[in-house]
Amino acid sequence: MFSIPMERQINTRQKTAIRDAFVEADRPLSPDEVLAGAQRHHPTLGKATVYRNIQSLVDEGWLQAVEVPGDSPRYEVAGKEHHHHFQCNRCKKLYELQGCIPSFKMKVPRGFRTTGHEFFLYGLCSQCNH
C-alpha cells in the first residue's frame, strides 16, 4: 500500500491576507480585486502570489471559480448551496443571489445531452443605483 502524505497546511502572511480579503468582501472577487483587498493587509503582495494562492485555495477546496461572460474569472468561498449571480453593469462587481430559478425545461437539439446550467442577472447594484 502507498500512503498519501497529508499536505502540510502552510499559511503564509500572504495567503492569510488573501483569505481575509474574501471573507471581508463577502462576494466573488476577481484577481485584481483580491490583490487590492489583500494588499490592505500586506502591502508588498505581488500579483503572481495572488494567482498562485488562488489556485492553491481552489485545489484545497476553500475557493471555487465563478466564470462570468465577458469578464475575468471570479472566485468565491466554496461549499455554498446552488445559487447564481448578479453583475452590476456599471462597477462590474459580482454579487451572490439566493436560490435558483424555478424549474425550467429548455428544448435542446436532438442528440444533445444537458448536464448543467448557468444564469446571470444584470443591472445596477445599490451603490451604482442612486
Place this chain on the structure above:
Amino acid sequence: MFSIPMERQINTRQKTAIRDAFVEADRPLSPDEVLAGAQRHHPTLGKATVYRNIQSLVDEGWLQAVEVPGDSPRYEVAGKEHHHHFQCNRCKKLYELQGCIPSFKMKVPRGFRTTGHEFFLYGLCSQCNH
C-alpha cells in the same frame, strides 16, 4: 445642419469569406473559428483582418457579440429573437437554443435594479455525445 455621409459599403474578398463562414456554420463563432472557417474560402486571410472585420460587421449591425463564461467571445448573425445558448463541455462549440426560460422571479438585494439576464445550458452536443 450637417449631413452624415453614408458609409460606403465595402465588400472585400476577405470580408465576404468571413460572412460566408458565419452563414455556413449557422452557430455563434469565436475569432479562431471564424479564421478557420473563412480561410477555407481565402487561405491567406490573417487574424488581424478577422478581428477588424468582426468589429466592422458588429458596427454595421450584421453581427452581434455573444459573451460566454470563461471562454473567448462568440459572434452571431444579428436580428434574431431573444434566445439563449448551449455550450458543449467537450468541444466548446456554442449552439443557439430556441426561446427563453419561462417567466422567473429572482429576488435581488434591496436597492438593486435588474435590467437583463443571461442563461446558458451545458452538456454534450450530438457530435460529442455518441
Place this chain on the structure above:
DNA sequence: ATCGTTGCAAACTCTTTGCAGGATT
C-alpha cells in the same frame, strides 16, 4: 540546513494597433 513561498521579470496567449504595400473605385 532544508524545503516551500515570494516577488520580480520574462514568457505566453489573446487582441489591438502601426505601417508599408496592395486592392478598389
Place this chain on the structure above:
DNA sequence: AATCCTGCAAAGAGTTTGCAACGAT
C-alpha cells in the same frame, strides 16, 4: 490617383512560469 483594406509584426493586457532570495521549521 486617392482612399481604404490587408497582412505582417510590434505593442498591450491579463495570466503563467523561471529563478534567486527569503521565511519557516
